Amino acid sequence: MASSTVSFIIIIIITTVLLPSLSSQLSDLFPSNNPPPFLGKHSHPIKQPNHHQQYRYETRYFSQPLDHFSFLDLPRFRQRYLINTEHWVGPSRSGPIFLYCGNEGDIEWFAVNTGFVWDIAPRFGAMILFPEHRYYGDSMPFGSKEEAYRNATTLSYLTAEQALADFAVLITDLKKNLSAEGCPVVLFGGSYGGMLAAWMRLKYPHVAVGALASSAPILQFEDIVPPETFYNIVSNSFKRESSSCFDTIKNSWNALRSEGQKEDGLKQLSKTFHLCRELTSVQGLSDWLDSAYSYLAMVNYPYPSNFLMPLPGHPIREVCKRIDGSPAGSSILERIFNGVSVYYNYTGEVDCFQLDDDPHGMDGWNWQACTEMVMPMSSDQNTSMFPAYDWDYSAFREGCQRDFQVTPRPRWITTEFGGHDIEHVLKSFGSNIIFSNGLLDPWSGGSVLKNISETIIALITKEGAHHIDLRASSTEDPDWLVEQRATEIKLIQERA
Amino acid sequence: MASSTVSFIIIIIITTVLLPSLSSQLSDLFPSNNPPPFLGKHSHPIKQPNHHQQYRYETRYFSQPLDHFSFLDLPRFRQRYLINTEHWVGPSRSGPIFLYCGNEGDIEWFAVNTGFVWDIAPRFGAMILFPEHRYYGDSMPFGSKEEAYRNATTLSYLTAEQALADFAVLITDLKKNLSAEGCPVVLFGGSYGGMLAAWMRLKYPHVAVGALASSAPILQFEDIVPPETFYNIVSNSFKRESSSCFDTIKNSWNALRSEGQKEDGLKQLSKTFHLCRELTSVQGLSDWLDSAYSYLAMVNYPYPSNFLMPLPGHPIREVCKRIDGSPAGSSILERIFNGVSVYYNYTGEVDCFQLDDDPHGMDGWNWQACTEMVMPMSSDQNTSMFPAYDWDYSAFREGCQRDFQVTPRPRWITTEFGGHDIEHVLKSFGSNIIFSNGLLDPWSGGSVLKNISETIIALITKEGAHHIDLRASSTEDPDWLVEQRATEIKLIQERA
Numbered sequence: 005m006a007s008s009t010v011s012f013i014i015i016i017i018i019t020t021v022l023l024p025s026l027s028s029q030l031s032d033l034f035p036s037n038n039p040p041p042f043l044g045k046h047s048h049p050i051k052q053p054n055h056h057q058q059y060r061y062e063t064r065y066f067s068q069p070l071d072h073f074s075f076l077d078l079p080r081f082r083q084r085y086l087i088n089t090e091h092w093v094g095p096s097r098s099g100p101i102f103l104y105c106g107n108e109g110d111i112e113w114f115a116v117n118t119g120f121v122w123d124i125a126p127r128f129g130a131m132i133l134f135p136e137h138r139y140y141g142d143s144m145p146f147g148s149k150e151e152a153y154r155n156a157t158t159l160s161y162l163t164a165e166q167a168l169a170d171f172a173v174l175i176t177d178l179k180k181n182l183s184a185e186g187c188p189v190v191l192f193g194g195s196y197g198g199m200l201a202a203w204m205r206l207k208y209p210h211v212a213v214g215a216l217a218s219s220a221p222i223l224q225f226e227d228i229v230p231p232e233t234f235y236n237i238v239s240n241s242f243k244r245e246s247s248s249c250f251d252t253i254k255n256s257w258n259a260l261r262s263e264g265q266k267e268d269g270l271k272q273l274s275k276t277f278h279l280c281r282e283l284t285s286v287q288g289l290s291d292w293l294d295s296a297y298s299y300l301a302m303v304n305y306p307y308p309s310n311f312l313m314p315l316p317g318h319p320i321r322e323v324c325k326r327i328d329g330s331p332a333g334s335s336i337l338e339r340i341f342n343g344v345s346v347y348y349n350y351t352g353e354v355d356c357f358q359l360d361d362d363p364h365g366m367d368g369w370n371w372q373a374c375t376e377m378v379m380p381m382s383s384d385q386n387t388s389m390f391p392a393y394d395w396d397y398s399a400f401r402e403g404c405q406r407d408f409q410v411t412p413r414p415r416w417i418t419t420e421f422g423g424h425d426i427e428h429v430l431k432s433f434g435s436n437i438i439f440s441n442g443l444l445d446p447w448s449g450g451s452v453l454k455n456i457s458e459t460i461i462a463l464i465t466k467e468g469a470h471h472i473d474l475r476a477s478s479t480e481d482p483d484w485l486v487e488q489r490a491t492e493i494k495l496i497q498e499r500a
Numbered sequence: 501m502a503s504s505t506v507s508f509i510i511i512i513i514i515t516t517v518l519l520p521s522l523s524s525q526l527s528d529l530f531p532s533n534n535p536p537p538f539l540g541k542h543s544h545p546i547k548q549p550n551h552h553q554q555y556r557y558e559t560r561y562f563s564q565p566l567d568h569f570s571f572l573d574l575p576r577f578r579q580r581y582l583i584n585t586e587h588w589v590g591p592s593r594s595g596p597i598f599l600y601c602g603n604e605g606d607i608e609w610f611a612v613n614t615g616f617v618w619d620i621a622p623r624f625g626a627m628i629l630f631p632e633h634r635y636y637g638d639s640m641p642f643g644s645k646e647e648a649y650r651n652a653t654t655l656s657y658l659t660a661e662q663a664l665a666d667f668a669v670l671i672t673d674l675k676k677n678l679s680a681e682g683c684p685v686v687l688f689g690g691s692y693g694g695m696l697a698a699w700m701r702l703k704y705p706h707v708a709v710g711a712l713a714s715s716a717p718i719l720q721f722e723d724i725v726p727p728e729t730f731y732n733i734v735s736n737s738f739k740r741e742s743s744s745c746f747d748t749i750k751n752s753w754n755a756l757r758s759e760g761q762k763e764d765g766l767k768q769l770s771k772t773f774h775l776c777r778e779l780t781s782v783q784g785l786s787d788w789l790d791s792a793y794s795y796l797a798m799v800n801y802p803y804p805s806n807f808l809m810p811l812p813g814h815p816i817r818e819v820c821k822r823i824d825g826s827p828a829g830s831s832i833l834e835r836i837f838n839g840v841s842v843y844y845n846y847t848g849e850v851d852c853f854q855l856d857d858d859p860h861g862m863d864g865w866n867w868q869a870c871t872e873m874v875m876p877m878s879s880d881q882n883t884s885m886f887p888a889y890d891w892d893y894s895a896f897r898e899g900c901q902r903d904f905q906v907t908p909r910p911r912w913i914t915t916e917f918g919g920h921d922i923e924h925v926l927k928s929f930g931s932n933i934i935f936s937n938g939l940l941d942p943w944s945g946g947s948v949l950k951n952i953s954e955t956i957i958a959l960i961t962k963e964g965a966h967h968i969d970l971r972a973s974s975t976e977d978p979d980w981l982v983e984q985r986a987t988e989i990k991l992i993q994e995r996a
Contacts, residue, residue, distance in 0.1 A: 072916075073569035075656040075871045075906050160571040169916070176915045185920070207703060209929035210918030375571045410571050419672045420568075420665070422706025424681065432931050432955075433705035459928075 040298040041369040042195040042447075043109050043312075059115060059122050061086040061132070066177070068138070070145050070161050072169035081145040083170055086115050086134040088122075093129030095184040100130045100500040102190050103212070105171060105204060107197030108369045111136035111143075114197065117311055119476020121192050124493055128500060130190075135174055137167050137200075139368050156409045159371050165420065168204050172211050188500045191215035194471030195447065196369075196377075203421050205437050214436030214459075214499040216492060217451075218471035224379045224450025225417045228424060231382035231395045233449035238301040239389040241320050241444050249324035252339055253297065254389040259336045260286055260293075276337050280356035288359045293340065294390060296347040302470035304444045307480035311470075314350050317480075322346045374404035378414040379450070427456050435459040436499050438492060442468020461495060463488055536794040537865040538691040538943075539605050539808075555611060555618050557582040557628070562673070564634070566641050566657050568665035577641040579666055581631040582611050584618075589625030591680040596626045596996040598686050599671060599708065601700060602663075603693035604865045607632035607639075610693065613807055615972020617688050620989055624996060626686075631670050633663050633696075635864050652905045655867050661916065664696060668704050684996045687711035690967030691943065692865075692873075698948075699917050701933050710932030710995040712988060713947075714967035720875045720946025721913045724920060727878035727891045729945035734797040735885040737816050737940050745820035748835055749793065750885040755832045756782055756789075772833050776852035784855045789836065790886060792843040798966035800940045803976035807966075810846050813976075818842045870900035874910040875946070923952050931955040932995050934988060938964020957991060959984055 064085055070078040093099035102121050106114060115134045125132050136143040139162040144152045152158055179185050189212040193201030198220030205215035223229050243250040263269045263276075264286035273289060274282045283289055299312050300320050307317040316322050327343035334342070348357060373379070378400070385392035397414060404412050422429055430437075439452035440463040447470060453462050465473075465484050473488050560581055566574040589595035598617050602610060611630045621628050632639040635658040640648045648654055675681050685708040689697030694716030701711035719725050739746040759765045759772075760782035769785060770778045779785055795808055796816050803813040812818050823839035830838070844853055869875070874896070881888035893910060900908050918925055926933075935948035936959040943966060949958050961969075961980050969984050 069909075071570060072912075073659060073661045074567060075659070076653060077905075157572060163569060163571070165569045172915050176911070206705075208918075209702075210920070210922075210925045211915075213928075409573075413565075415672070416568075416669075419668050419707075422704075424706070426706075429706045432709075433929075435928050 040295045040302075041373065042107070043369065059088070059119075060090070061088045061115065061134070066135075066174050068170050068173065070166075072166055072173070079146065081138065081147075082143065083138060083174065084111060084136040084142040085174065086111060086132075088125070088132040091126045091129055092131035095182060095187055097129065098187055099184075100128050100188045100190055101133060101175070101179070101184070102128070102130045102192060103133045103135065103171065103175060105191055105193035105197045105200035106135050106137040106140070106167075107193065107195060107200065108137060108140055108372070110141035112141070114194075118192065118194065118474045120474045120489065120492075123477050124496075127493075128496070130500075131187075133175070133178075135171055137197075138162065138170055153367075153371075159408070159410075162368060162371055163376055164200060164203065164372075164417075168200060168207060171200075171204060172208050175211060188213040190496055190500050192218075192474065193220065194218040194474045195220065198471065202437055202439065206421065206434055209434075214438075214496065216438045216440065216474075216496065218440045218474050219442070219445050219447050219451065220439060221379070221447040221450030222421065223423050223426065223452065224447070225423055226380070226415060228418070228426075229450050231380040232384040232388065234298075234379075234381055234446045235383045235388045235390050237444075237446040237449050238298050239387060241301045241304055241446075242297070242324065242389060245321050246324040246328055249327045249343075250389050252327050252336060253343075256293075256336050256340045257290070257391045260290060263337065273337070276335075277341050278354075278356050280358050283359075290391075292357075292359050293344055296344040297389075298446060300347055301444060301446045304469040305472055305475075306467060306482050306485075307478065309475070311475070313347055315347065316350060319346055319350075371408060371410075374408050374410055374412055376413060376417050378412045378417070380414075426452065427454065430456045430460050437461070438463060438495055440468075440471075440473050440488065440492065441465070442470070442472055444469040445471075459499075463491060536791045536798075537869065538603070539865065555584070555615075556586070557584045557611065557630070562631075562670050564666050564669065566662075568662055568669070575642065577634065577643075578639065579632060579634065579670065580607060580638040581629060581670065582607060583630075584621070584628040587622045587625055588627035591678060591683055593625065594683055595680075596624050596684045596686055597629060597671070597675070597680070598624070598626045598688060599629045599631065599667065601667060601687055601689035601693045601696035602631050602633040602636070603689065603691060603696065604633060604636055604868070606637035608637070610690075614688065614690065614970045616970045616985065616988075619973050620992075623989075624992070626996075627683075629671070629674075631667055633693075634658065634666055649863075649867075655904070655906075658864060658867055659872055660696060660699065660868075660913075664700050664703060667696075667700060668707050671707060684709040686992055686996045688714075688970065689716065690714040690970045691716065694967065698933055698935065702917065702930055705930075710934075710992065712934045712936065712970075712992065714936045714970050715938070715941050715943050715947065716935060717875070717943040717946030718917065719919050719922065719948065720943070721919055722876070722911060724914070724922075725946050727876040728880040728884065730794075730875075730877055730942045731879045731884045731886050733940075733942040733945050734794050735883060737797045737800055737942075738793070738820065738885060741817050742820040742824055745823045745839070746885050748823050748832060749839075752789075752832050752836045753786070753887045756786060759833065769833070772831075773837050774850075774852050776854050779855075786887075788853075788855050789840060792840040793885075794942060796843055797940060797942045800965040801968055801971075802963060802978050802981075803974065805971070807971070809843055811843070812846060815842055815846075867904060867906075870904050870906055870908055872909060872913050874908045874913070876910075922948065923950065926952045926956050933957070934959060934991055936964075936967075936969050936984065936988065937961070938966070938968055940965040941967075955995075959987060 064087055065082040066085060067080045068083045070081055102125055104114060104118055104121055111134050121132055138145065139152055145161065146152045146158055175189055179187060191201040191204055191212045191214065198217040199222050201215040202217035202220050202222055205212055239250065242253060263273055270283040273286065277289060300323060303309060303312050303315060304320050305317065309315055323343040323346045326346060327339045330339040330342050348354065380395040382395045383390040383393040401412055404410055418424055435457070437460045441448040441451045441453060442465045444467065453464055455462050465488055467482065467484060472485060473492065477489065560583055561578040562581060563576045564579045566577055598621055600610060600614055600617055607630050617628055634641065635648055641657065642648045642654055671685055675683060687697040687700055687708045687710065694713040695718050697711040698713035698716050698718055701708055735746065738749060759769055766779040769782065773785060796819060799805060799807050799811060800816050801813065805811055819839040819842045822842060823835045826835040826838050844850065876891040876893070878891045879886040879889040897908055900906055914920055931953070933956045937944040937947045937949060938961045940963065949960055951958050961984055963978065963980060968981060969988065973985065
């Protein structure tokens with residue numbers, strides 16, 4: 005696998021946000037009624053030439069039914085999975101199987117960004133499996149992405165339940181073929197993949213003995229957590245670094261709107277923000293900024309990283325330094341530009357910025373967000389640095405009907421997987437799930453942050469961001485991260 | 501609801517066995533490669549004119565998605581459910597909701613034959629709900645049974661997973677409308693309905709706090725229990741009453757074959773067995789006998805009952821009395837006829853017997869048996885009184901392909917719901933399930949017969965038959981049954 009190919013695929017598959025098409029109707033204050041997807045269009049994983057040397061795996065394909073829950077005579081599809089057995093001690097010694105629940109993207113990207121699994125497999129004598137999520141990467145029904153994403157009918161089998169069944173069928177078959185039925189399966193997952201890991205442990209306890217669900221916002225549905233949660237956490241991450249930085253961003257939206265309304269305003273904005281093409285509305289720019297702040301909060305790691313973008317350590321601190329430290333006399337929008345350049349241009353290689361302004365891209369996560377994964381989002385005018393916005397399900401639904409010809413089922417996820425009263429429910433049912441969260445991560449607000457029982461554990465790190473614990477260990481790891489991983493290893497050892 | 505209508509519907513919907521079409525290819529020894537379905541074509545529930553007075557309920561309908569697990573734009577269907585709230589103490593007092601998981605038949609039939617739920621609801625202050633299983637009774641997709649059962653495409657959504665999701669969606673919606681989110685749901689179910697109750701507790705622990713799964717053979721799949729189990733239990737139930745009765749039945753199959761091969765043999769058999777129409781092969785007769793023995797074992801209750809047929813108490817004892825006590829000089833087949841007449845004609849009202857010989861009926865349970873519910877069955881020549889037969893999956897599959905144009909997924913149920921190593925799996929996961937079984941019931945062999953944990957309990961009764969504990973209490977109840985129900989009530993009280 006050439007890593008350039010990988011990166012190329014990633015860029016192709018990353019999702020576009022639904023915002024532009026919807027929010028333009030809602031207000032001219034650039035509100036967001038959707039959070040950035042876990043992997044958004046404004047994330048650009050860079051080439052990582054060493055990874056295919058660092059992690060060795062075989063790429064295989066498994067024939068899956070397109071629909072596990074009906075007996076329609078449908079074409080099967082090839083699910084890709086990556087496998088490494090070099091450390092596996094095999095069935096005779098009950099060697100565990102570490103299965104990473106592939107999420108909304110090319111599985112190779114997750115494989116190389118989930119160093120934790122690779123790091124710990126040798127000491128467990130574990131097999132490593134990275135099955136890809138259907139409709140992403142190289143696991144396309146109907147033979148190609150073009151066909152799979154053609155319309156609502158071909159996309160209709162892109163659901164979490166089908167993906168979990170894919171994992172269950174694959175691992176059951178694989179274990180049988182290896183006479184490894186007695187080998188325990190431990191699930192791993194981050195972000196949406198973490199949700200899948202937790203749900204899989206709940207729905208398929210006979211398939212997997214436990215799960216590490218990192219940054220998994222399984223409570224970000226319906227009315228379980230307040231809809232302001234996400235943007236409040238992003239905002240707090242900025243405020244915590246600098247209240248003037250927070251204020252500048254909060255005030256910038258009006259500045260942006262005023263500028264946009266001026267004659268030649270869009271031209272001027274395009275110039276200020278070094279855009280390659282002139283803006284046709286302020287909306288695209290607003291979304292571009294919104295995404296940067298949200299992603300910065302997600303990857304606000306304490307050391308340099310390149311998960312979504314090449315970034316310095318503590319990137320929000322860096323952004324605020326540039327916003328606060330812009331030359332005296334800088335306009336508010338110039339300050340903002342200096343700040344977000346940390347996210348979009350840390351390497352300094354970008355001459356001008358491309359705003360992806362295709363709001364109707366039939367991309368996977370948008371489909372999922374418009375069907376099952378309905379995560380209500382608001383922005384509170386008192387606590388958020390983003391434009392005020394109240395979650396408007398009707399407008400959201402109309403957008404989905406227009407863009408995908410599909411009607412969301414906003415209550416389905418909690419009906420199928422639960423979430424309400426989760427402490428009480430899981431206390432008497434379920435076991436062996438670690439919910440790990442960094443409180444800098446805006447998705448942490450929708451995750452499980454309290455121990456539920458002796459074996460359903462919440463590991464919280466105050467300084468952690470989006471599934472940092474799943475990343476490869478490095479010499480730059482702070483003590484709390486080293487400790488967190490040690491605890492995770494201990495918990496896994498007790499079960500696997 | 502007129503009870504005559506109910507009975508009529510029951511007779512219409514009861515399933516036909518797949519045997520005739522398959523076994524004729526396999527051997528001329530009349531083997532069975534399928535057990536009788538839970539509700540077979542040879543069960544004829546009689547009119548029960550008092551039941552609609554005995555149990556009062558309202559009949560309602562709920563709009564369900566045909567497919568919960570995809571976003572195909574499909575027509576919704578009306579799921580029927582029966583509801584009684586007269587004893588419910590309501591949300592303010594956390595009144596429990598007793599939900600019977602409707603199985604493969606008209607829900608009114610299960611409602612009137614599940615007296616236990618009605619008997620105990622008042623003392624719990626419980627609401628009673630009997631949702632019907634999709635594709636049965638009055639809950640037909642596409643508007644009618646004719647349309648729903650038209651072909652493999654229209655039938656394709658007749659699966660246990662979809663039925664469980666129906667229950668989950670219905671109860672979630674109902675509770676929300678009643679502001680009764682805090683009210684515990686307790687599941688009940690017998691036979692296939694018992695399987696659904698157990699699986700629902702495992703898959704939807706956030707929806708239901710516990711389940712009483714009576715006579716639920718959740719282990720009758722793949723290689724979990726030996727395939728001879730079912731017919732061995734039937735056979736033992738006869739041997740236990742009389743070894744000569746057992747021997748007569750065991751020897752009758754050859755007598756049947758010999759007679760059938762004679763010139764005018766079919767005519768003579770038709771006469772011996774008082775058939776209304778002359779046999780065209782011995783297969784139909786063989787299946788008719790096979791079903792009688794199997795159903796007798798299922799409903800071998802210690803008191804007169806009319807669940808499948810009007811029968812005396814200890815009906816197998818009665819059958820064997822007639823077989824053993826036939827006039828001296830009676831032929832083996834005459835003895836057999838005298839015996840099975842207990843099952844088919846206990847009231848003495850039948851002048852001649854109709855053998856349903858439509859082997860291709862597109863009936864619901866046969867579809868389910870040909871898709872998910874693949875239960876391997878053999879008949880051991882040493883221990884069974886039935887013709888010897890080794891389970892032949894290939895022949896079974898071919899029969900399903902021929903009859904339904906569908907290919908079974910024999911390993912799907914264990915992948916989706918588990919079953920292998922169930923003690924170990926459920927010990928650390930799951931809670932609050934009672935598996936109740938009577939050891940006279942041939943389905944008990946495929947159920948859970950050992951306590952798994954402190955809250956996953958097996959209640960075994962030596963003299964019990966197919967879900968007798970779910971029947972209404974009566975003055976004829978033996979002590980062990982009274983005690984069993986008291987234990988069940990106590991266990992439910994601890995959780996609900």
